[in-house]
Amino acid sequence: MNKIKCEETEILINENTDGEISERNKTLLYEHLAECQECRRVMEEIKSITEAATFLPKNIAPGKELWSGIEQQILLEKKRYGIGEPKSRRKKYSYYYYAMAAVFVLAAIVVLFRYVDFKPNSDIKGPVYLDVGQFWKITDVEGSPKVESESNPAGKTVSGTDSMKIGEWLETDSVSKAVINVSNIGTVKLGPKSKVKLIKSAAGNYRIKLEYGTINANINAEPRNFFVETKSVTAVDLGCEYTMSTEQNGDGIVYVKSGKVSLESPSRETLVPAGQYCMTKEGIGPGTPYRAEASEELKRALIIFDFRNCESECVNKVIRSAGKKDAVTLINMISRVDSIRKIVIIDKLDNYAHTPRKISRDSIYKFNKQDWEKWSEEFEKDLHENLEKNLESLDEKIHVQIEKNMELLDKTLENMEIEIYKNFDDQNKDENYKFKFRHYKDKNGEPEIFEFNDSIPFDKEKFKKDMEKMQKDLEKMNKDLNLNNEEIQKMVDEALENVKDMKIEIKINKEDLKKEIQKEIEEHKDEIKKHKDEMKKETEEEKKEIEKDKEEIKKEKKDEGMNNLQQEDERHAVIIIEDKETKSEN
C-alpha cells in the first residue's frame, strides 16, 4: 500500500475524528500513525480539543437585560400593524376611532390654513411638501428615536409623527430609524445609530449637521439649497439623492445614487456624480470619487493620493490603476496633479472618449477652476454618450472577460486534457504500472486513447508541482474573472478544496510519465488547437445570444464560469493503475 505524508495525514485525522473517513483512507491513516509519532501527537491534540469543545457551556447568560428592547419593538409593530387586538374589540371601537380621526384632521386643516404660511414652490417638480417654517416633520419612525435640545438634553422619544426645530437634535439607537421632511424640498432618512441637528431652515439655506451615523438625502430643489455639515466636509446638494455615513471624528463616505453632490472643505472641493463613492477625512476634506467596482489597487492608491503624502510615483500608480470605467476618478484628479501628469491623464482619457477638441493641450495646465469644470462636464457627457451608443462597449466587458476566460481555460486545459488512467492493485506490491491517457479528438467525438506498453516511470514531485500550478491557475482565473459574487466564490472554494483533497488520493511513485505525456501533446497539438478553436467559435455564437437579454448575460456568464470550474473539477487528473494481469494479457 502506498504511504501518505504528514501533511496529507492531518486532513484524514480530522475526517477520522468526525467519523467521516472511508475505510481505505482509514487504513492508510493508521498505517502512517503506526510509524509517525508526530502525527499521533496531532491526532491526540485534535481529539483533546474536540472533546473539550463539547464540554464548553452552551448556555451563556447575557450581562445585561435584553427583554425590554425586544418588548418595545414588538409593541411598536403590534401597534403599527394592528396585531393582537381581538377583532371584536377592534370593531367595537372602530367607529369611535374614525370619528375622532376625522375631527382631528378637520381641526388640523383649519389650523394649517389659518396659521401656517402655505407656499408651494411651483418651480419644483415632484411632490410638494408643506412648509411649516422652522419646524421639520419627523415621520416613518421605527424604534425610539429621540429629539434632544439644550433645554432637554435627555430628549423626548419620538412616536408617530413629530417635528424638530432649529437647534434640536434627532438621535437614533441601534434599532431606530426616522424620516425628516426637509421643509418643502425633500427628505432625509436617518439610519440607526445616527444623530443630526437642524441648523437652518430658510429658502436657499436648508442646513443640517450630521454628527455621526448614516443619512440618505433625497432632495428635489435647485442646486445649492440643501447642505449637510460634518466635521470633515459640507455636502452641497446639486439636485440629487445620496447616502452619507460619518464617524464622530468626521471621517466618512458618501455614495451618490442620482444627480451630483459637491463635497467642500476649506482646502478642497470634489464633485461626486451618480454612481460614485467618495471618502472624507477629518482635517483634510473630500477625496477623489471612485466606482464601487474599481480595482482594489486603485482604491488603495487613491487613499494615499487623497489623504497621505503622495509623491510622483504614487500619482503614477493611481493613473496606472485606473481603467476605462474610472474616467470620473481620473477627471477629478486632474486639478490636483502637476502639469506633466495632467497631460498624462488627458492622454489616457483620450483613449476612452474624445476629450473636448476645442481646447488645446498646451493650454490645459493653465485652466482655472471654471475651465476645469466646464471641460469635465463636456468630457463626461461625451464619455457617457460614447458608452451608451456603442453596443459593443456594453458587451465589451463580457466579451473581454470571455476572451480572458478562454485563454486561461486553454492554459489550464492543456494540463487537464490528459487523463491518466491507472488501476491500482492493492495486492500488487511490485508497482509496475501501465499507463494510458485519452484526449478528445473533437467535442462530440470519442476519446482517442493512447497506450504505453512499457512501464513508465513517473515523476511524482513534478506531477505534484503541476497540480499545484493548476490550482494556482484556478485561483488566478477566479481573480481575473473579477467574480465578486459570493456564491461563485463559494463554488470556487469548494472546487479548490476538492482538488486539494483529491491530490491526497493520488499515490504515484513512478518517474517521467509527464515527459511522455508532453510528447504526446506535442504530437497532437493540432488536434487540440482545433478543439480549442471550435470551443471559441461556440463561445462567439453564445455571445450573440447573450446580447438579446442582459439579465441572461449575467447569469450565463456566471454559469459559464461555474461550468468551466465544474468541468475542470471533473477532468482533474485521476490515476488508475492497471494491474499486471492486464499488461501481461496485452
Added chain:
Amino acid sequence: MQAEILEISGYQSMTDPDYDVIRQASLGDDSAFRTLYERYLNRVYGLLLRISASTDMADELTQEVFIKAWRNLGSFKYESKFYTWLHRIAVNEFLSQKRFEKRTKEKIINAGNEMEHEYNKGYNAGNAGEISIDLEQAIEKLPEQQRAAFVLHDVEGYRHEEIAEMMNIAEGTSKSNLHRARKFLREELKK
C-alpha cells in the same frame, strides 16, 4: 416510540413540552412568547457570543433574533428543534451584520484611519476548568469563518450539511474551515 424517533431525528416532537408554548406564542400569546424567550435566551446568546467574540454584538443580535422569531413564529414548522431554528436566524443575523460592517468599515479602514470599531473583546463564558478558559480565549482569536465553523460543529454539534445551509456555503468549505480552525487552536493552545 414515534416520539422517541422524532426526538432522535431532531424534530420538535409534539410531546415536547415546548410544543404547546410555541403554538400558543405563534397564535399571539405574549406570555407564551416570553416563556420561550426565557427558555432559549441563554442558548441563543451563547452561540452569538462565541461566533461574534463580542458582547456588544451578541447583545444586539440576540434582540434581533427574538424580534425576528416573534415575527416569523408562524413559519416554524416543527421540522427541527426550536433552538436550531433560532440558531439559524442567529447565524443569518450575524452574517448580515458582518456584511454590513464590511461594506462600511472596509472603506473607512482603508482611509488609513485606525477607527476600526473595537467591540468589547474577551468574556468569561464559563468556569469549566483551565483548559476551557484557554480554549475559549483561543476560539476568540480564530478568524471569523473558522470560528463560526468550529463553534457550530464542535461546540454546538451541528453537521457540516446543516452548517453549510446556515452559512450559505458549500459543505466542503465548512469542512475546510473546521480543519483550519482546529489547526489554529492546536497551535494557539501550545503557546
